Amino acid sequence: MNDVRIKNEVSQLLQGNNIKTQLSVPQLVEKVLARNEGLLTATGAICATTGKYTGRSPKDKFIVNEPSVADKIDWGTVNEPIAEEVFTNLYTKVLQYLKEKDEVYVFKGFAGADKKQQLPIQVINEFAWHNLFVHQLFIRPNEEELANHEADFTVISAPGFKADPEVDGTKSETFIIISFEQRVILIGGTEYAGEMKKSIFSVMNYLLPENGILPMHCSANVGREGDVALFFGLSGTGKTTLSADANRRLIGDDEHGWSTNGVFNIEGGCYAKCINLSKEKEPQIYDAIRFGSVLENVILHEESRIPDYDDGSLTENTRAAYSIQAIENIVDPSIAGHPNTIVFLTADAFGVLPPISKLTKEQAMYHFLSGYTSKLAGTERGITSPEATFSTCFGSPFLPLPATTYAKMLGDKIDEYGSRVYLVNTGWTGGEYGTGKRMNLAYTRAMIQAALEGELNHVETVKDEIFGLDIPLHVPGVPDEVLQPIKTWSDEEAYLTKARELAEQFRENFNKFNNLQTDIAAKGGPIV
Structure with missing residues (x-):
């Protein structure tokens, strides 16, 4: 695999006129509404639906079988290998697909609240609401951190790109592929936002033990x-x-x-189940769902736009994504002994x-x-x-x-x-x-x-x-x-x-x- 070519293709994509980098929460909310990607709820949150995939697709998740990781990965039904050439071909197709979009959204941030163990990441999104999701779920940089930010891992999410299993070497139209050598996570064919969050967690589960964490x-x-x-x-x-x-x-x-210093949060936000959510039982979560938060597959009352958390007609796996700062009683920064x-x-x-x-x-x-x-x-x-x-x-x-x-x-x-x-x-x-x-x-x-x-x-x-x-x-x-x-x-x-x-x-x-x-x-x- 040509490492230089892979990196150059991302660089070329990010230099395009259609790239919108590090938009603020209000800007992203405006984009979501203008593009009809979601609805504004009575609490000020964005509510989006994820189509037929309302949860993770574990059978469509792969790790590229590369020389540096081949002897380390616990290969099996959870960690299925995929050939480097399959990844490379899909990677090229997805980037070309995104180049042709009118707008593509980029978030730069971190995984890991302990600055000594932080993983700088960037997420490239086809959907504005997905970019809002990662803005809430990962750790947001300050101005100085953003100015010096160099991503060590890149997530590329193109839900609208659907693979052809016979041509592309996947099992279905959906794919979640991690390349540890290329430091890339490639996601396509699914609108479920949780794939981005959990893919980075999988990466951290590989990287952190190398440092005794x-x-x-x-x-x-x-x-x-x-x-x-x-x-x-x-x-x-x-x-x-x-x-x-x-x-x-x-x-x-x-x-x-x-x-060796203690415990630290890997994320900068929460991704809570909200089926049957009520203010009485879980007031912290209920009150956190406000402007900037993202609801997934929650049914809204048509006129009032009030969420009906008891309605599981789309899925029982209804979700709310919000910054941990939306919770009052927190440790800030998210590290402890x-x-x-x-x-x-x-x-x-x-x-x-x-x-x-x-x-x-x-x-x-x-x-x-x-x-x-x-x-x-x-x-x-x-x-x-x-x-x-x-x-x-x-x-x-x-x-x-x-x-x-x-x-x-x-x-x-x-x-x-x-x-x-x-x-x-x-x-x-x-x-x-x-x-x-x-x-x-x-x-x-x-x-x-x-x-x-x-x-x-x-x-x-x-x-x-x-x-x-x-x-x-x-x-x-x-x-x-x-x-x-x-x-x-x-x-x-x-x-x-x-x-x-x-x-x-x-x-x-x-x-x-x-x-x-x-x-x-x-x-x-x-x-x-």
Whole structure:
């Protein structure tokens, strides 16, 4: 591949008369409305729809199989290789496509709030609303930073360019391709803005470990005494709700790095789900959706333009993108010290995991690699009863390196900085989904507060006989009988049967990590 030619083609594109660089929020809003790319809502936000792609397209995501990365990438169904020539040909076609557009929008900024670890990026957009999206989601430069900005990675997003799989070597009209040698992310055929955000996160998941930094798919906040907490959890586990705390300041809601200096936000904004959003339940998110924010696939009342957050007719994956500055209770800049407390959230629909348990380092690595939660009946076609789902490191779609790389880094950092780790089940108690009930949110909040304030550091515990987890016998504000799952079931044998069933699924899932040169499975996994 001709590296010089690739770079020259971008330079030529950026010198075109159709290029609009670093437009302000008001300018971008004007462009969106003038080009009929979206509507202005009653709150002042822009609302756009993304067509048939209302979420990520993981089967259309590729990494270019280049010599410098070939032996490093964890190739497979998540990280699919694509030939250099396929990338080069598509790259040339996309740039020619953008050259012929009347306007193309460029954003220059950063990923990584820690200036020592920042990745300078530029994003080239066909759509003005996509450029507004990245303006809100990434870190915006000041005047001096902009004057000296040299992009180390470039995102090129052309939703209107659709690939021909037979000619272009893709699987469909859609493609998300990362070239680590060319420092380019090429996106086409999809209007879903989240592809840009998550592609940069994938890049950071590759680059940061080279500098001894652990990239993490988690939210983070800091208490009044400077104590830092991380919250890992898949969709539906309560990560956003539980990390939003009036008594703690938000560092970030989704992506972070953990360096020798502490924790830093990778982003400059938030990308929150807003299905069933209400001011009562999530006031911070609700109030952040104002002028400059972007709504995706949210239905508006026709005349008033008031968003109907309960309407999921386009998708359940409705989203709001806004600058972190739209949240009042934040850490600015988005950096803090080393985590005192790490919380793994799971919504166990089998009703057998404890509502809170203390984890050893090996158990933390085991549950980090497992990334367990449940899919519920009715959430996807064909699911008629709860199903265990596992997402490695709570973010498997975004991990270019072997998952064990991240788990080992986590274990080392727990050792070095003495972080306490807890597994918190926000799912079912007293029985599985359908017979039991969802964990009381007030109890969950009380448990997390006790963990964050160090009240569980020396409390007496009992070991779970199936999973080997240390369960606190007392937590302020929580009835003792709630803490041990077996005591909440009316039929102990039914509980043990269901617990063994889940333990076996954990074991089966963990078989893929048999190459791990430690005894994590023996010390961290189920004991029955």
